[in-house]
Amino acid sequence: MRVGIIGAGQLGRMLALAGYPLGIQTRFLDPNANGSGGQVGPVVVGEIDDAARIDALARQVDVVTFDIENVPVDTLRAGTADSIVRPPPEALSIAQDRLNEKQLFGRLNIPAAPYMPIASLGDLERAPDALGWPIVLKARRLGYDGRGQRLVQSAAELEVAWRELGRVPSLAEGWVDFERELSLIAVRGSDGATAFYPLAENVHVDGILHTTTAPYQDERTQSRAEDYLALMLAELDYCGVLTVEFFLADGELMANEIAPRVHNSGHWTIEGAQTSQFENHMRAIVGLPLGGTSPTGFSFMLNLIGELPDRERLLKIAGLHLHDYGKTPRPKRKIGHCTLVTATEEERSVRADELIAVAGIP
Ligand SMILES: Nc1ncnc2c1ncn2[C@@H]1O[C@H](COP(=O)(O)OP(=O)(O)O)[C@@H](O)[C@H]1O
Ligand SMILES: [Mg+2]
Structure with a gap:
């Protein structure tokens, strides 16, 4: 079984690492032969928007997947x-x-933040009447980690936000005063078998995922989230891992965005679930039975952004798992993560504080 992965970032790297024990060989397509993925598997060197290079990858494998959305x-x-x-x-x-x-959510009657499509400054100037203040202006395409969006708090800021985003087709979204952010990861096999991980709670700082704590235990919310993902999986005739980010506001879920891939908020599953999201994605796409998704303890994941903290000090924390993606440090860049899995919630909170102190993150 050979899997071709378009994009050789950290997600591709973790997919490849999960595939090896199952006997799955991986090959990447990426312009960089020595990046995060290239350090663990062979790379077909080429641009991800070059059909001839995608074809070169596809001819060497049984299934093609991707670790990148664009x-x-x-x-x-x-x-x-x-x-x-x-x-x-x-x-x-x-x-x-x-x-x-948003149209997918609407079609499936899944609640989401109110929005208006924006094609001009005039559209944007009309948005606050419908959506109130503040609004979030989001480019329709290519945004990630909080990039490609602006919070707009007053009429005076509208023109600046429109200009700063590059006057591109966008959405204006109403501000959601959420209590929490949650995400749900589902996996669907090629035979339609489906499994759900427990909800995870995510904290973002400056639009970038900072920590994930899982499982988030609330039966009613879990079952509602599963219902929403089941609708999407069926609608898309899906195979592989699908992630949906939600806001929890007034106790109810609102879908924020979907990722048709493994997701940063599921990294805890490597050590904290029976089968990781990466292994389950690989199993699903090559047609193997799915693995169990139950948590094995209480997990806490901290993203390492910009630069790696002192490795020796991190590794002195009892039970800590360090993942160094082998990337060049750069501000705002995700270059690794740490996971703790504990037997009790109390222990998780003690260890998480210790980790945050050692990592030197406020
Ligand atoms: N309408 C909104 N109301 C409140 N916070 C928001 C809203 N939209 C986005 N955010 C915040 O910004 C983060 C990133 O936005 P998101 O739409 O998920 O884009 P990205 O593709 O960058 O992850 C969210 O996780 C949330 O913390
Ligand atoms: Mg997001």
Whole structure:
């Protein structure tokens, strides 16, 4: 079984590492042969928007998948005309455009933040009448880790936000005064078998995921989230891992965005669940039975952003798992993460404080 992964970032690296024990061989397509993924598996060197290079990868493998969301869908389709691509490119095309995401939520009656499509400054100037203040202006395409969006607090700031985002097709979104941010990860096999991980609670700082704590235990919310993902999996005839980010506001879920791939808020599953999200994605796309998704303890994940803290001090923390992605440090860049899994919630909170102190993060 050979899997081709378009993009060789840390997600691809962790997919490859999860595939080896199952006997799955991995190959990447990436412009960088020595990046995060390239350090653990062979790379077909090429741009991810080059159909001929995608085709070169596809010919060497049984299934093509991706670790990055901005592969142009037409190029992907052209480069994989005779190949199996999982998850389906249709899911990718929805995740690439925030308007498509909102329309998917609307079609399936899944609650989401109120929004207006924005094509001009005039549209944007009308948005606060419908949405109130503040509003979040989000570029429809290519945003991630809080990039490609602006919080707009007053009429005077509208023009600046529009200009700073590059006057591109956007969405204006109403501000959600959420209590928490949660995410749910589902996996669906090629035979339609489906499994859900427990909800995870996420804290973002400056739009970038900072910590994940899992499981978030609330039966009613869990079952509602599972219902929403089940609708999306069926609608998209999905195969592989699907993640949905939610806001919890007034006790109710509102979908924020979808990721048709393994997700940063699921990194805790490597040590904290029976089967990791990475292994389950690999199992699903090559047609193997799915593994159990039960948590094995209480998990806490801290992202390492910009630079790595002192490795020796980190590793002195009892039970700590360090993941260094092998990336060049750069401000705001995700270069690693740490996970703790404990037997009790109390112990998790003690260890998490210790970790945050050692990592030198406020
Ligand atoms: N409408 C909103 N109301 C309140 N906070 C928001 C809203 N939209 C986004 N955010 C905050 O910004 C973060 C990043 O936004 P998101 O839409 O998930 O984009 P990205 O693709 O960058 O992850 C969210 O996780 C949340 O913390
Ligand atoms: Mg997000």
